[in-house]
Amino acid sequence: ETGxxxxxxxxxxxxxNKKSLKCEQHLGHNAMYWYKxxxxxxxxxxxxxxxxxxxxxxxxxxxxxxxxxxxxxxxxHLHTLQPEDSALxxxxxxxxxxxxxxxFGQGTRLTVV
Amino acid sequence: xxLLEQSPQFLSIQEGENLTVYCNSSSVFSSLQWxxxxxxxxxxxxxxxxxxxxxxxxxxxxxxxxxxxxDSSLHITAAQPGDTGLYLCAGASxxxxxxxxxxxxxxxxxx
Numbered sequence: 001e002t003g004x005x006x007x008x009x010x011x012x013x014x015x016x017n018k019k020s021l022k023c024e025q026h027l028g029h030n031a032m033y034w035y036k037x038x039x040x041x042x043x044x045x046x047x048x049x050x051x052x053x054x055x056x057x058x059x060x061x062x063x064x065x066x067x068x069x070x071x072x073x074x075x076x077h078l079h080t081l082q083p084e085d086s087a088l089x090x091x092x093x094x095x096x097x098x099x100x101x102x103x104f105g106q107g108t109r110l111t112v113v
Numbered sequence: 114x115x116l117l118e119q120s121p122q123f124l125s126i127q128e129g130e131n132l133t134v135y136c137n138s139s140s141v142f143s144s145l146q147w148x149x150x151x152x153x154x155x156x157x158x159x160x161x162x163x164x165x166x167x168x169x170x171x172x173x174x175x176x177x178x179x180x181x182x183x184d185s186s187l188h189i190t191a192a193q194p195g196d197t198g199l200y201l202c203a204g205a206s207x208x209x210x211x212x213x214x215x216x217x218x219x220x221x222x223x224x
Binding site: 004092100104105109 | 148155156201216
């Protein structure tokens with residue numbers, strides 16, 4: 001399998017649940033990202049990891065917790081989310097973290113009920 | 114704060130027509146990327162432009178980067194239903210981790 005793979009593709013969770021999104025890249029890239037895509041808004045960068053180290057936390061609420069155990073895997077742990085957190089969550093990777101092209105996964109469509 | 118304005122927001126045309134969509138900013142970018150996103154999928158990179166005034170062609174798609182590296186355009190010739198999707202532009206700055214995305218142009222090409 002090649003490219004960037006995200007699981008699950010769809011997720012419905014209650015506000016008291018805890019769930020995790022998974023992302024895996026097979027491109028040999030060193031940087032990985034989480035983006036949030038909501039209707040009528042630009043893609044919002046949430047987190048950046050460069051060589052497994054978090055280099056950006058774009059003022060994201062603590063109910064979103066990222067984890068990057070190695071350069072190929074990225075997780076987003078979710079707990080006590082709000083309905084307004086419902087969105088498409090996109091993982092991306094790039095060769096390096098600065099000024100480079102991003103390769104996106106298919107996204108996880110999250111619905112918080 | 115760097116902002117990218119894309120226009121038009123929505124565009125619905127008939128197969129065979131030509132179209133141009135725009136990406137404008139008051140900020141200078143070191144490079145600018147165009148992505149296409151189909152429903153239920155992630156964005157797919159189409160092209161990166163780096164040099165002011167640069168023109169790149171990808172089959173029926175022509176991308177241009179403004180001389181001042183603040184704006185870009187995408188022209189599609191003889192559009193086909195397979196061109197349907199959300200076209201996103203994204204600007205990169207030299208020392209910044211962030212790609213700044215526009216809201217996109219949603220293109221529908223009707224058969």
